[in-house]
Amino acid sequence: MKRQKRDRLERAQSQGYKAGLNGRSMDECPYQQMEVRSQWLGGWRDAREDKHSGLYK
Structure with missing residues (x-):
């Protein structure tokens, strides 16, 4: 159960990361x-931070 x-x-x-x-x-x-x-929103925020820091264009 925990694995699922x-x-x-x-x-x-x-x-969420991909969406961001x-x-x-x-x-x-x-x-x-x-x-x-x-979790989705956390991934979204991480992606936005990475994008703003120049990690992705």
Whole structure:
């Protein structure tokens, strides 16, 4: 059970990161559950920071 939960959270973080790199809005988060939504938004914020720091163009 823990493996499935961790995989889901990692997947949400990864999808949020990709969304942030592609310039999507944080309002486009597809998740409603708070734990998964937090992971998605965390990935989104990480991507925005990486993009602003010049890591990606």
